Amino acid sequence: MRGATSMRVMNNSVGSRANMSNTTLNPPVISLPHAQQLWNQWEIQCLVLGSFLLQVFLLFFPSIRKRSTSRVLSSLLWIAYLLADYVATYTLGRLTLHLDDPRHQLLLFWTPFLLLHLGGQETLTAFSTEDTLLWKRHLLSLVSQILLAVYIVTKSWKVVSTKQLLAPMVLMFISGTIKYAERTWALVTAGSSMTPGSNTMSDYVLSVETSVLDDSQSYFQRLHTFLLSNDDTDRDTAVTAVVDYEGLVEVAGKGIRICLDFLTDMTPFLMWNKGDIIDRTIRKLRGLRKPELRHQIAYKLAEIQLSLIYDFMYTKYGVLQYQLNLAYSGMERLVTFGATSVALVLFLMAxxxxxxxxxxxxxxxVSYVLLAGAVALDLSSIFMVISSYWPYLPGRNPSGEDGFPGKSAMFNVTKLVQPLGKGLWSGQMAQYNLIGECINEKNANIFKWALRKVGLVSDIKHVQVSPSLKEFLFTKLLEIADTKLVTDYWTWDSSKFSGHWARWALEATAEGRSIDQSILKLEGGTVAAVVLMWHLITDMCFYVTTDDEEDEEEEGGRSSSLHMDMSRQLSEYVMYLVGKCGVKNGSNGQFEFGKLRRDVRKALSHQRFSGGRLEHSKVILYGYEGHGFFTARASAAAKELLKIKRPAERWEIIATVWVEMLCYLAQNCEAALHIKNLSTGGEFITHVRVLSIILGVPFLREAWQAQVQDDTKYSDFVMF
Structure with a gap:
């Protein structure tokens, strides 16, 4: 008996140690019912804090996309933009399940914060242009969500024991409703800039003639005055010391309305009848004492104007500043910030x-986090507005004057946040080579083929737009703007590429005049056909290089290599615009691309390329030999250009063709491309379009018009 008892004690002891060991090795796991109970208890708190964190992300990160082409950042912003509305709306609905819980009376106080979150942040109103066209949906959401919030408060107010919550709750309701209404109004305003509203497009465009000409006259006068004041310097003065940054911002502000109208295709090309201010401005720009300042001022002016247009299209503060003057927009900021701050103080006292x-x-x-966070976000928004360009634009003062007390001191904040040398866009342009794409498709294994099909692997690369390319393009534009005659445009068919600039370059040299221009096929056919042919010509001229030319390049300096690099980069950029973005590329253009792609694939199946890895140069040389998959006229044109013995001269002509093509596409591509890409780092073609506006290209005028009095009247305008 005693032995049995001892045995049971030993077994219990061993069992206890085994249980302790099992407990140590396998800690208890939270059961699913317990986890569900925890979630039900803390669901609203987690959702409200999650909604607040999304607002923090959407305040500080969207502005980066103006200067970045990163797909990762764009995807994160898109997810956060969608989740912010979903989470706030879902949480508002879930609050209806906690109406009768007196232990959680503060849940009721969080209702207006969800309206505040639905109103979004100053730096992101719309993720894309499509969102601006859905303003009616947002208006319906505004009404329904406000009514739901009012229903929640009135239904559950009886269980609230602390009546001191009423005052801060009302203040947060005021702030949240204003923020939500601002977002809807911003979407309506931005959307109306892309569509004429209830009027027909023709009636709308016809009505803008007088206002655009008046605005443009004021703009060019301000630009001319700015150039005069910034040219009174010594040639050796540093660029950053010469340019009046604040004055440049004011000039950009004067031109934002006409840039927006031209960029969104709401204004036609007009006959200029306001005197010679455009011609005087161009002459002054051309005659600057520091020649390098010409393109630097022009490109920076274009950057600032496009940055302002981005703010108008995609941010809340951009629309508010565009539509309201400094005093009215400041009052609105004070109301929302004051209401939130007072609510925080009242809650703290209670x-x-x-x-x-x-x-x-x-x-x-959680309530303190929401209140303090709302105040901090408001303060951050106010700082962002002050450090932006908007407060310093002409006409911001309600008295009509450009200045206001403390303006220069405030602009020091802007210069600190956005210094003159800071880029306001990505500064990159995409590169696409059709031959390279076909080669990569043939070299790809099954895994890479699958990744290409789903879009995770792309043949599109990006390169920085070089200063030499910017200067070369602007110089060509400046020459055209300075010598432009209205009669040239009357005979210019804008539906076709003419190649005038290349003809002028050929006529300027003896070797160029000996070239048979009919073989080059600079005009005729579709835009896609011309682009494809010159894309092939550029590659052929690059890979077909003799030893004599290589020696001449080494002796001749950097000129030929610079123009060669420009030509290749512009060739692949224009191919990207036409082939991937569909600029001036309808069904006929797609047919041309399809034919060339089919011929390239057929050539790559030749036994000459059956062994080893395919190389771009060998494929190009194979086509240059006349084996059929390159068009005969592309090979013939390349051989004709190679008759020009000086590489620098030849590559300058090729670069001129691509610059004219880019300028042509900039005037003829759809407005949606310009506006859409402002939110993904920007496009170089958009800057080219704005440069043409800065140089007055959309305004037709005759050479003798500089001598005409300002009161000259024209009864009609010319659109081409």
Whole structure:
């Protein structure tokens, strides 16, 4: 008996140690019902804090996309943009399930914060242009969500024991409703700039003639005055010391309306009848004492104007500043910031009085986070507005004057946040080579083939737009703007590429005049056909290089290599615009691309390329030999150009063809491309379009018009 008892004790001891060992090795796992109970208890708190964190992300990161082509950043912003509305709306609906819980009376206080979150942040109103066209949906959401919030408060107010919550709750309701209404109004305003509203497009475009000409006259006068004041310097002065940054911002502000109208295709090319201010401005720009300042001022002016247009199309503060003057927009900021700040103070006083002693302390902490976070976000928004360009634009003062007390001191903040040398866009242009794409497709294995099909692997690369390319393009534009005759445009068919600039370059040299221009096929056919042919010509001229030319390049300096690099980069950029973005590329253009792609694939199946890895140069040389998959006229044109013995001269002509093609596409591509890509780092073609506006290209005028009085009248305008 005693032995049996001892045995049971030993077994119990061993069992206890085994249980302890099992407990140590396998800690208890939270059961699914317990996890569900925890989630039900803390669901609203987690959702509200999650909604707040999304607002923080959407305040500080969207502005980066103006200067970045990163797909990762764009995807994160898109997810956060969608989740912000979904989470706030879902949480508002879930609050209806907690209406009768007196232990969580502070949940009711969080209702107006969800309206505040639905109103979004100053830096992101719309993720894309399509969102601006859905303003009616947002208006319906505004009405429904406000009514739901009012229903939640009125239905559950009876369980609230702390009546001191009423005042801060009303203040947050005011702030949230204003923010939500601002977002809807911003979407309506931005959307109306892309469509004429209730009027027909023709009536709308016809009505803008007088206002655009008046605005343009004021703009060019301001630009001319700016150039005069910034040219009174010594030639050796540094560029950053010469340019009046604040004056440049004011000039950009004067031109934002006409840039927006031209960029969105809401204004036709007009006959200029306001005197010779455009011609005087161009002459002054051309005659600057520091020649390098010409393109630097022009490109920076274009950057600032496009940055302002981005703010108008995609941010809340951009629309507010565009539509309201400095005083009215400032009053709105003070109302929302003041209401939020007072609500925080009132809530703090109630807490110090012990009004929330019976509440869950975690709910009180969440309330402080929401209140303090709302105040901090408002302060950050105000700082962002002050450090932007908007407060310093002409006409911001309600008295009509450009200046206001403390303006220069405030602009020091802007110069600190956005210094003159800071880029306002990505500074990159995409590169696409059709031959290279076909080669990569043939070299790809099954895994890479699958990644290419789903879009995770792309043949599109990006390169920086070089200063030499910017200067070369602007010089060509400046020459055209300075010598432009209205009669040239009357005979210019804008539906076709003419190749005038290349003809002028050929006529300027003896070797160029000996070239048979009919073989080059600079005009005729579709835009896609011309682009494809010159894309092939450029590659052929690059890979077909003799030893004599290589020696001449080494002796001749950097000129030929610079123009060669420009030509290749512009060739692949224009191919990207036409082939991937569909600029001036209808069904006929797609047919041309399809034919060439089919011929390239057929050539790559030749036994000459059956062994080893395919190389771009060998494929190009194979086509240059006349084996059929390159068009005969492309090979013939390349051989004709190679008759020009000086590489620098030849590559300058090729670069001129691509510059004219880019300028042509900039005037003829759809507005959606310009506006859409402002939110993905920007496009170089958009800057080219704005440069043409800066140089007055959309305004037709005759050479003798500089001598005509300002009161000259024209009864009609010319659109081409």
């Amino acid at each position: 807490d110090l009085d012990g009004q929330f002693a019976g509440d869950v302390r975690a709910d009180v902490v």
